[in-house]
Amino acid sequence: MEKLNPVFDLVGRIFIALLFIPAGIGKINSYAGTQGYMESVGTPGILLPLVILVELGGGIAILLGWQTRIAAFLLAGFCLVSAVLFHYHPADQMQMTNFIKNIALAGGLLFLVANGAGAWSLDRWRSRV
Structure with missing residues (x-):
């Protein structure tokens, strides 16, 4: 199983990114509607660019394995806040x-x-250079 860890790490990151990247793109494509929905539940619509940055940027970072710990921390906080709100x-x-x-x-x-x-990531590659 140890030999499969890099595969599982990569596939896990891809699966997580598949949630956030399309969500961020969707918010760009339906900006006004998303902003209106946010405001309808009491969340300032002015926060939408930050939401898009966290979802899209964080999703891409997770996918590439770049600054993964930071991106994952921000996305975890985003998930908790959006769950409650x-x-x-x-x-x-x-x-x-x-x-x-x-x-x-x-x-x-x-x-x-x-x-x-994990092993197949930009974080690991950067640590070797």
Whole structure:
């Protein structure tokens, strides 16, 4: 199994990035609608560029394994904040499923914070140079 660790690290990073990169692009493509939704739940729409930067930039960083611990830490915080602000509605089962998903995703990201990106990453490549 030890020989497969670099593969699992890379595939895990790809799977995590597949959530954040399209979400960031989607927010760019539907900027006004996303901003309106944020404001409808009491979150200032002016924060949308920061949200896009964290999702898109963090997702790309995770994918490449670049500054992985920092990106994962920021994305974990993002997941926790968005879980509370947008998904904590105990009477709505679907929203509570999204709430728990965000909490679980934050937990997975914290594994990246603790363990780094793995052997097949820019972080590892930079440490060898």
